[in-house]
Amino acid sequence: MQLTNRSKVVSNKVQTAMEQLYLPGIIKGMLITGSHLFKRRATVKYPEETRPVAPVYRGWHVLKRDENGAERCTACGLCAVACPAEAITMESAERKKGEESLYREEKYAKTYEINMLRCIFCGLCEEACPKEAIFLTDRLVDTEYEREDFVYGKNKLVEKVDKRIDVSKRQTLEVAAFKKLPGLKHNTVWEGKNLNKGKH
Amino acid sequence: MIAFLIYKLILCVVVFAISLGIAAYSTLWERKLSALLQDRVGPDRAGPFGLLQPLADGGKMFFKEEIIPNVSNRFLFVLGPSLVMLTALMTGAVIPWTKDIYVNGHLYSMQITDINIGVLYLFGVVSVGVYGIMIGGWASNNKYALLGAIRASSQMISYEIAMGIAVIALIITSGGTLSLREIVEQQDAGLANIVWQPLGFIIFFVCALAETNRAPFDLPECEAELVGGYHTEYSSMKLGLFLFAEYINMFISSAVMSAFYFGGYNFPFAHELYDALGLHDGSKWIAIIGFGAYFTKIAIFISVFMWIRWTLPRFRYDQLMKLGWRVLLPLSLLNLAITVVVEFIRGNITF
Numbered sequence: 277m278q279l280t281n282r283s284k285v286v287s288n289k290v291q292t293a294m295e296q297l298y299l300p301g302i303i304k305g306m307l308i309t310g311s312h313l314f315k316r317r318a319t320v321k322y323p324e325e326t327r328p329v330a331p332v333y334r335g336w337h338v339l340k341r342d343e344n345g346a347e348r349c350t351a352c353g354l355c356a357v358a359c360p361a362e363a364i365t366m367e368s369a370e371r372k373k374g375e376e377s378l379y380r381e382e383k384y385a386k387t388y389e390i391n392m393l394r395c396i397f398c399g400l401c402e403e404a405c406p407k408e409a410i411f412l413t414d415r416l417v418d419t420e421y422e423r424e425d426f427v428y429g430k431n432k433l434v435e436k437v438d439k440r441i442d443v444s445k446r447q448t449l450e451v452a453a454f455k456k457l458p459g460l461k462h463n464t465v466w467e468g469k470n471l472n473k474g475k476h
Numbered sequence: 477m478i479a480f481l482i483y484k485l486i487l488c489v490v491v492f493a494i495s496l497g498i499a500a501y502s503t504l505w506e507r508k509l510s511a512l513l514q515d516r517v518g519p520d521r522a523g524p525f526g527l528l529q530p531l532a533d534g535g536k537m538f539f540k541e542e543i544i545p546n547v548s549n550r551f552l553f554v555l556g557p558s559l560v561m562l563t564a565l566m567t568g569a570v571i572p573w574t575k576d577i578y579v580n581g582h583l584y585s586m587q588i589t590d591i592n593i594g595v596l597y598l599f600g601v602v603s604v605g606v607y608g609i610m611i612g613g614w615a616s617n618n619k620y621a622l623l624g625a626i627r628a629s630s631q632m633i634s635y636e637i638a639m640g641i642a643v644i645a646l647i648i649t650s651g652g653t654l655s656l657r658e659i660v661e662q663q664d665a666g667l668a669n670i671v672w673q674p675l676g677f678i679i680f681f682v683c684a685l686a687e688t689n690r691a692p693f694d695l696p697e698c699e700a701e702l703v704g705g706y707h708t709e710y711s712s713m714k715l716g717l718f719l720f721a722e723y724i725n726m727f728i729s730s731a732v733m734s735a736f737y738f739g740g741y742n743f744p745f746a747h748e749l750y751d752a753l754g755l756h757d758g759s760k761w762i763a764i765i766g767f768g769a770y771f772t773k774i775a776i777f778i779s780v781f782m783w784i785r786w787t788l789p790r791f792r793y794d795q796l797m798k799l800g801w802r803v804l805l806p807l808s809l810l811n812l813a814i815t816v817v818v819e820f821i822r823g824n825i826t827f
Contacts, residue, residue, distance in 0.1 A: 299678075302788065309513045309787040319517040 326416070331445040333414035334397040337390055338441045339434040340409055342380050347434060348409035351385035355401035355410055363394035364401060380407075388433060392417050392426040402446070411443040487588050491568045499723035500530035502778055506723075509779060510786045537716035545709050549615040556612020557710065557717035563605035564724040570594040571731050572657045574741045574767040577760050586763060587657060594656040595643060598732060599636070602687060605725070606632045609696065612718070613706035624705025628696035631796060632687055638804035639683035642676040645808070645815040646736055648825065649673060656732075660740035668739040675811045677737045679804055684729040686800070689722060691785035695793055730777035731770075738773050741766030 294300060320327050329335075340348050351368035369386035371379045378384075401410050420426055435441045504519065504526065511518030519526035544553055572587040591597055606629050613625020649672045650659050663669055670677050686693040697705035704710075707718045734740055746766075755762050791799070819825045 302784075306783055306787045310783065312515055313512050315515050317517050318515055321517070321520075 329414050331414065334399050334412040336392075336413055336415040336417050337395075337401070337428075337433055338411050338413050338443065339385075339388060339430065340411060340443065341435055341437065341440075344377065345437045346376070346378055346380040347384060348380050348407045349385045349388065350381045350383045350407055350409075351388070352383075352406065354404040354406060358400040358404035359395075360398060360400060361394045361396045363391045363396075365389050385430070388430050390428050390433065392428055393423065408447070411441075411446055413441055413443060414445075483584060484588065487586070488569075491573070491588060492565060495565055495568050495724050495727060496720075498727045498774075498778075499720055500534070502723040502726060503533060503719075504529045505778070506782050506785075509782045513783070513786045534716070537713050540712040542712040542714070543709070545617060547617040548709065549617070552611050552615035553709075554714070556608050556615055557707075557714045557721070558608070559611065560605055560608030560721040561717045561724075563601050563608060564721040564728065566601045567598055567725075567728045568731075570597050570656050571728070571735060572660050572740060574763045574770060575757075577763050578757075579760075585657075586767075590655060590657045593654045595647065595654045595659075598656075599640060599643075602725075603632075603636060605721075608721075609706050609718075612710070616706075616709035618709050620703045621706050621708045624696045624698075624702045624708065627698075627702075627793065628689060628706055631689075631693065631695060631800070634797065634800040635683040635686035635693075635804070638679055638800065638808045639687065641805070641808035641812050642673075642679040642683070643736070645676045645812045646673050646680075648812075648815050648819055651824065656735055660735050660742065663739035664742040664746070668737065668742075670737040673737065673811070673815070675807065676815075677733075679808045679811065680733065680736070682799075682804060684733060685781065685784065686796075688725040688729055688781075690726065690781055692788040692791050693796060694785075694790060695796060698790060700790075726778060726781055727774065730774045730781070733777055734770060734773035740773075741770040743769040 342348050351366050353366065353368075356362075356364040356366060366388045367386045368383050371382050371384055397412060399412050402412055417426075507529070508518040508526070510516075519529045522528040522532045544550060569588040570591060572585075572590070574586045576586065577584045609628045609632075610625045613621040613623075613628070616622070646659075646669060647654060649669065650662050653659060653662075659669075685691075689696050695705075696702075697707065699705070702708070707715055710718060743766075746769075749765075750756075750762055753761070816825070
């Protein structure tokens with residue numbers, strides 16, 4: 277007795293004689309896998325080659341120095357406040373006499389740590405920074421064996437005096453102009469003089 | 477006499493070394509080929525092109541902890557993999573690797589022993605190989621291992637029948653000889669046996685896949701159902717012996733198939749080539765070229781074995797048995813009947 281017309285006929289096809297031979301099917305399958313011998317490999321052999329990234333890629337952060345080699349960061353903590361992942365911590369200290377060549381302003385970051393496992397690489401720290409001190413770069417964060425090693429201190433974040441890191445791709449005129457919007461008053465400290473020289 | 481013993485001993489060692497070497501590099505080639513078939517790169521870190529990978533794998537196996545379960549039968553547990561390896565290596569003894577060489581007026585055969593029941597010897601040794609798997613699986617005292625061993629033995633026994641009947645048809649077409657050397661030499665004069673026995677070859681090939689426990693017939697070690705099958709409890713180099721024996725078996729069955737159906741060390745227009753090069757029978761160059769031809773065939777067969785493994789899914793157990801008993805066995809009988817009738821009409825056999 278049929279109650280509804282919703283029942284479906286299940287397909288349970290009987291194999292044809294050709295299908296029952298299996299060999300044509302097997303050969304067809306083998307030709308499919310065989311054709312993959314000549315296809316392009318998707319593999320990128322990582323340490324030797326890297327996948328190309330966008331010029332504005334957001335990776336390993338850098339703490340910039342100014343043109344005299346003094347650290348720009350004043351440990352204001354705006355980046356830590358802006359950070360949605362709460363990955364940034366820092367301790368501030370007062371600049372002593374004779375340290376003017378090391379630190380740009382009277383206050384500086386004694387320690388500055390970013391937990392790379394917490395960081396989501398959103399770039400909000402960079403946006404919040406009034407001193408143009410922190411930038412994200414296109415360098416990939418290294419692999420480590422211990423979780424603790426992913427907490428990057430100043431030794432890994434501050435750029436070396438003799439090995440400056442170019443951030444001109446991320447710090448364009450448009451970005452600077454955006455930072456000078458009335459809503460972002462704190463950024464007016466930055467004059468935008470050296471924008472095109474790529475040396476900050 | 478001493479010289480004869482030394483020459484045979486050298487030949488034994490060479491065949492032993494070649495079997496192990498080919499098996500070692502088959503593992504690499506298997507990984508490489510599977511990678512290529514799946515658009516990957518495969519092992520390429522150990523040495524140039526990953527050529528030292530088998531060494532790394534072997535080293536890893538040796539340094540692994542050796543575990544023998546408390547509840548196992550210690551003697552049989554060790555005997556299992558040894559027997560598998562022993563039988564795998566023994567089969568190489570009757571295979572004619574290449575043509576004879578004349579050195580200082582003496583004829584040196586490039587075959588360890590040319591017994592007149594070579595085919596029978598092969599089948600005998602291969603069936604003893606089942607005991608290794610069976611003993612190993614049973615001695616582990618593990619349900620998975622036992623099930624794997626039962627599967628292995630029933631599968632190998634089932635497929636041996638169809639394989640044997642396919643070979644009987646082959647022996648009839650080659651004039652009733654059981655010596656591998658004579659089977660190969662006959663194909664030198666005439667056409668390769670594949671021309672006379674295409675169905676027999678397909679049956680033999682499918683059965684060889686099942687005999688070597690290769691996919692799609694790798695139910696004994698079916699990891700999805702049986703963890704590791706008969707080698708579940710094995711570790712370290714004893715596991716290595718099991719895995720290694722599979723590759724040696726693959727190598728030997730490729731060698732047997734090329735000898736039976738594709739003329740072994742012969743190849744089309746071989747005599748024309750030798751005449752053009754001015755080589756005479758017994759020259760070492762003929763032996764080397766023949767050896768190259770034989771190994772090319774073997775390499776192609778090994779690659780096809782692997783190609784099949786990385787293409788086809790595993791059979792279900794009832795499908796496996798059905799294929800063995802209800803398809804391959806009748807087909808091989810049919811093949812045998814046709815062969816007998818044809819050979820009778822041609823007058824090659826009488827009653």
